[in-house]
Amino acid sequence: xxxxxxxxxxxxxxxxxxxxxxxxxxxxxxxxxxxxxxxxxxxxxxxxxxxxxxxxxxxxxxxxxxxxxxxxxxxxxxxxxxxxxxxxxxxxxxxxxxxxxxxxxxxxxxxxxxxxxxxxxxxxxxxxx
Amino acid sequence: xxxxxxxxxxxxxxxxxxxxxxxxxxxxxxxxxxxxxxxxxxxxxxxxxxxxxxxxxxxxxxxxxxxxxxxxxxxxxxxxxxxxxxxxxxxxxxxxxxxxxxxxxxxxxxxxxxxxxxxxxxxxxxxxx
DNA sequence: GTGCTTGCAAATGCTTTGCACAAAA
DNA sequence: TTTTGTGCAAAGCATTTGCAAGCAC
Numbered sequence: 085x086x087x088x089x090x091x092x093x094x095x096x097x098x099x100x101x102x103x104x105x106x107x108x109x110x111x112x113x114x115x116x117x118x119x120x121x122x123x124x125x126x127x128x129x130x131x132x133x134x135x136x137x138x139x140x141x142x143x144x145x146x147x148x149x150x151x152x153x154x155x156x157x158x159x160x161x162x163x164x165x166x167x168x169x170x171x172x173x174x175x176x177x178x179x180x181x182x183x184x185x186x187x188x189x190x191x192x193x194x195x196x197x198x199x200x201x202x203x204x205x206x207x208x209x210x211x212x213x
Numbered sequence: 214x215x216x217x218x219x220x221x222x223x224x225x226x227x228x229x230x231x232x233x234x235x236x237x238x239x240x241x242x243x244x245x246x247x248x249x250x251x252x253x254x255x256x257x258x259x260x261x262x263x264x265x266x267x268x269x270x271x272x273x274x275x276x277x278x279x280x281x282x283x284x285x286x287x288x289x290x291x292x293x294x295x296x297x298x299x300x301x302x303x304x305x306x307x308x309x310x311x312x313x314x315x316x317x318x319x320x321x322x323x324x325x326x327x328x329x330x331x332x333x334x335x336x337x338x339x340x341x342x
Numbered sequence: 343g344t345g346c347t348t349g350c351a352a353a354t355g356c357t358t359t360g361c362a363c364a365a366a367a
Numbered sequence: 368t369t370t371t372g373t374g375c376a377a378a379g380c381a382t383t384t385g386c387a388a389g390c391a392c
Contacts, residue, residue, distance in 0.1 A: 095366075095367090095371075095372080097365080097366085097371095097372065097373085099372085099373070100372090115356090116356080116357080117355095117356080130373090130374090131373065131374040131375070132357090132374085132375090133357095133358080133359085133373070133374055133375075133376095134372080134373055134374070136356090136357060136358070137358090137372085137373085138372095140358095150284070152281060152282060152283070152284050153281060154281070155279070155281050155287045155381095155382090156355075156356075156382090157355085157356060157357090158284045158356085158357090170321070170323075170324075172327065173330055181321050185319050185321055186317065186318070186319045186320065186321075187316075187317070187318040187319050188315065188316070188317050188318075188334070189315070189316040189317075189318075190314050190315045190316050191315065191336065192299070192310050192314055192315070192336075194299075194338060195299075195338070197340065197341055198301070198338040198339065198340065198341060199338065199339060199340075199341040199342070200336065200337070200338065201302055201337035201338055201339040202336075202337045203334065203335070203336050203337070204333075204334070204335040204337065205317070205332065205333070205334050205335075206332070206333040206334075206335075207320065207321075207329065207331075207332050208329070208330035208331045208332070208333065209323060209324070209327040209328065209329065209330055210327065210328060210330040211326065211327065211328075212326055212327060212328040213328070224346075224347085224391070224392095226346095226347065226348085226390080226391080228347080228348070229347090244381090245381075245382080246381080259348090259349090260348065260349045260350070261349085261350095261382090262348070262349055262350075262351095262382095262383080262384085263347080263348055263349070265381090265382060265383070266347085266348085266383090269383095284356095284357090285357090285380080285381075286380085286381060286382090287381085287382090343392105344391100344392095345390105345391090345392090346389105346390085346391075346392100347388105347389080347390070347391085348387105348388085348389070348390085349386100349387095349388090349389100350385105350386095350387095350388105351384100351385095351386100352383105352384085352385085352386105353382105353383080353384070353385090354381105354382085354383070354384085355380105355381095355382090355383100356379105356380090356381095356382105357378105357379085357380090358377105358378080358379070358380100359376105359377085359378070359379090360375105360376095360377085360378090361374100361375095361376100361377105362373105362374095362375095363372105363373085363374090363375105364371105364372080364373075364374100365370105365371080365372070365373085366369105366370080366371070366372080367368100367369085367370075367371085
């Protein structure tokens with residue numbers, strides 16, 4: 085884990101290593117609060133400030149991604165390969181869909197001077213009525 | 214405007230009419246704070262609470278949509294026909310793309326007991342380097 | 343008159359920041 | 368030793384809520 089951090093230009097402190105390990109161990113989409121809870125399961129040893137700072141840093145360095153699907157909080161995703169999301173608007177459950185399953189055609193011409201940063205696709209689900 | 218509200222099952226009070234009018238007049242994506250400012254340009258006459266309550270109500274009743282692209286605040290969109298978004302991550306500018314320009318294929322099978330609520334597509338742009 | 347609406351201010355919840363202390367280079 | 372990281376508590380912001388007074392039907 086320390087290797088991975090260093091390879092991405094992040095100094096691997098004890099706290100950062102534990103946070104990154106927690107993210108990749110779950111392999112799932114988690115909120116900052118989830119990470120805070122996971123890292124501090126036994127004893128409280130990593131502060132909220134450090135959790136938030138580190139998550140921001142890991143996003144900057146490309147180790148994880150932000151997922152913006154819920155207006156009330158941000159999710160973090162250790163899967164940085166191209167993929168899309170299923171989001172259950174009732175339970176909050178967030179699931180990956182591999183990018184090669186889904187084909188998008190007809191992307192419009194981009195405005196001049198702009199380039200593509202990425203395409204987010206969120207398929208919203210609800211309980212069948 | 215009052216007609217429109219009534220047709221959607223919303224009792225058209227003075228405040229709600231002004232809020233809805235402000236939304237549709239701009240025809241653009243706005244935040245709650247933008248609406249609050251627009252409605253109170255001259256004299257302060259609609260409270261924040263009412264702006265937030267009314268926007269929530271208009272979303273419930275299907276007159277407008279929420280757009281979730283920015284982790285720090287929600288945008289509201291008076292365009293409820295199917296369409297996607299271009300989002301400039303640097304300027305915050307949000308632009309519509311008509312749905313018929315873009316084709317999505319290979320949507321995965323939905324989990325049992327769930328149905329589609331909608332598909333959000335956000336094309337993120339950045340300044341070309 | 344009864345029930346929905348409004349507005350104020352207070353509360354909430356996620357996230358960021360200031361600053362002193364500790365650890366890394 | 369000079370820079371970088373950590374933690375606490377406080378601050379910040381968008382949004383929601385409790386409650387009393389006002390309007391709709």
